[in-house]
Amino acid sequence: MAQTVQLYNTLSRKKEVFTPINPNHVGMYVCGPTVYGDAHLGHARPAITFDIVFRYLQHLGYKVRYVRNITDVGHLEHDADEGEDKIAKKARLEQLEPMEIAQFYTNRFHKAMEALNVLPPSIEPHATGHIMEQIELVKEIEKNGFAYESKGSVYFDVEKYNKAHRYGILSGRNLEDVINASRALDGVSEKHNQVDFALWKNAQPEHIMRWNSPWGAGFPGWHCECTAMGRKYLGDHFDIHGGGMDLVFPHHECEIAQSVASQGDQMVTYWMHNNMITINGQKMGKSLGNFITLDQFFTGNHKSLTEAYSPMTIRFFILQAHYRSTVDFSNEALQASHKGLDRLMEGMAQIERITPIANGDITMDYVDKLRQNCYEAMNDDFNSPIVISHLFDACRILNQAADKKTTITPDALEAIQQVFHLFAFDILGLRPETGGSTGREEAFGKVVDMLLTQRQKAKENKDWATSDLIRDELARLGFEVKDTKDGSTWKLNK
């Protein structure tokens, strides 16, 4: 762990040196998806952001336990007073069991994550599997006097909490402001104060998802699951809690309040938040209905897209911006990412064609600097765009060497390959897009080679018509032919 990592802590609004509570071990909790719809581009952002954190910290030698939940209950659709669970609502619409919906979209989420080369977390707990823990949490808060029961529901007493501690420490709000800005509730409220949030909700008879509790049949409140599951798997105190910026308030603010109200102090040292993906400058999200699902990107099946974009293009597109900046989506920007990624991968593939020279121009000095630059970028709050810019520099060197415009020493060439693999593949999680080539594909490849041999013969006979015909027909089928000094090469576009 020779590297010192600095990360931006939302709590202090500063970059801080990362020091885990237990040396060599890192506990990280990230808010996962609510599984009632297909994952869209916005879901890819935190998944990829914290995948990078996970990968990098592991690379540095930390033993990381990464917990990312699946929310399959607990988010209310409307006002708290007559809340209807999102999962339950969707189920009613489609006449399916709630758990069937949750499972269906969980499976699809996993598939999309795998396509994006997002590593699975160490633990992926479901909210419905931890009702007991959530009930325990509510009981503790109640016992400490920061909650009250009302008509079978339990609410967090924000005003009382704010007298002993501070509500708004993460989002930088004052309680008065929150109260003034809160929506007035319709009719008679069960709550003492409109800013109070639900810890446990009484279930109406028609409510499908329900569990028994000391307060009667009901379901857990909005913010309990993360506190309860984070504590269960990472302990009373752990290092990193992540999620989208839109969760800072109220979700994460409430989590802090819950942990302080139950155990007396905060659970989390570093709060990390990824920024939003925008489309035409506006947040991409469900409420605005302007989201594009990951599946639509992969298939190109959306009116804003001129073509299908591979999962790696999406990943690269996201990594080309820093995680705390917004990224504005456009078809044009995606095209640029697609070509840029291609260039990077092609450059890497050039290594095969480079003959190192003992007294080459590019030596270990260059590679050492390159490696150091990449580490410095990662250490500076996971600055992936800077890492990528350094990789492009290496790419240029490799292309030059392949073109015999420069030379590389054997040890430097091998080291460049290692650095490239480490940062591009292991840490940024990019992967070449060849896909697993099957025996069948290899056989087709040989047919292409055969055609190119014929074309080479035609060229030697200066039979340009035949030569061009072969090239153009192959191009039409998606095979891009490149002529080099040592003969022709090809690749399949798509």
Add this chain to the structure above:
RNA sequence: GGUACCUUGACCGAGUGGCUAGGUAGCGGUCUGCAAAACCGUCAACGGCAGUUCGAAUCUGCCAGGUACCUCCA
């Protein structure tokens, strides 16, 4: 209204008190039978106004425009 934040060249997008980010597109060239690719070179920016400073796009103030959160949201 409150809170947080943003405004960089044709586009995307880093960063920084003085040292060319990078990618895509464009332009000129090398290479090639032609092309593609690659390579080399090149163009171009820091919303506006004032201040601090030897020096600011980078710090401060004001103005303009925009976004997010305050309701489920990644």
